[in-house]
Amino acid sequence: xxxxxxxxxxxxxxxxxxxxxxxxxxxxxxxxxxxxxxxxxxxxxxxxxxxxxxxxxxxxxxxxxxxxxxxxxxxxxxxxxxxxxxxxxxxxxxxx
Numbered sequence: 202x203x204x205x206x207x208x209x210x211x212x213x214x215x216x217x218x219x220x221x222x223x224x225x226x227x228x229x230x231x232x233x234x235x236x237x238x239x240x241x242x243x244x245x246x247x248x249x250x251x252x253x254x255x256x257x258x259x260x261x262x263x264x265x266x267x268x269x270x271x272x273x274x275x276x277x278x279x280x281x282x283x284x285x286x287x288x289x290x291x292x293x294x295x296x297x
Contacts, residue, residue, distance in 0.1 A: 202264060204241040207271070208248060211262040212236075214273060215250050219257060227254050 212234040220228050229252050237259075239248035244266025251259050259276040283292040 202246075202266070202269070204239070204246050207241075207246045207262070207264050208236060208239060210271065211248055211250055211260070211273075214262075215252065215260050218260075218273075218275065219252055219254065225254060225256050229254060 212231055215234045216229055216231050219225075219234075233252050233254070234250055235252065237249040237251060239246070246262075246264040246266070248262050249259065250262070251257050259278070261274040261276070263272045263274075264270075265272070279295075281294040282290060283294075285291050
C-alpha cells in the first residue's frame with residue numbers, strides 16, 4: 202500500500218470515530234483531520250493524527266505491510282503537566 206493511501210484511510214477513520222463520539226457536539230470533515238507526524242519504512246507506515254476540536258482524541262495508526270493490516274490506537278489526555286526548564290513541576294492539571 203502506498204503511504205499516501207494509508208494516510209487517507211487513517212484520516213477517514215479519525216473522522217468517523219470523532220463524529221460517532223457522544224461527548225462532543227462538533228462534527229468534523231476529512232479536511233479537519235491533520236497529521237502530526239508520519240513515516241514509512243520499507244513496507245510499513247506509521248502516523249499520529251488529531252483534529253482541532255476541543256477534547257479531540259489523539260490517534261496512532263500502524264500499517265503492518267507484511268500482514269496488510271492497519272492498527273488504530275486512540276488516546277485521551279488524562280493529565281497536563283507544566284514543567285520548568287529543569288523538569289520540575291510548576292502546575293498539574295488533571296483532565297480525567
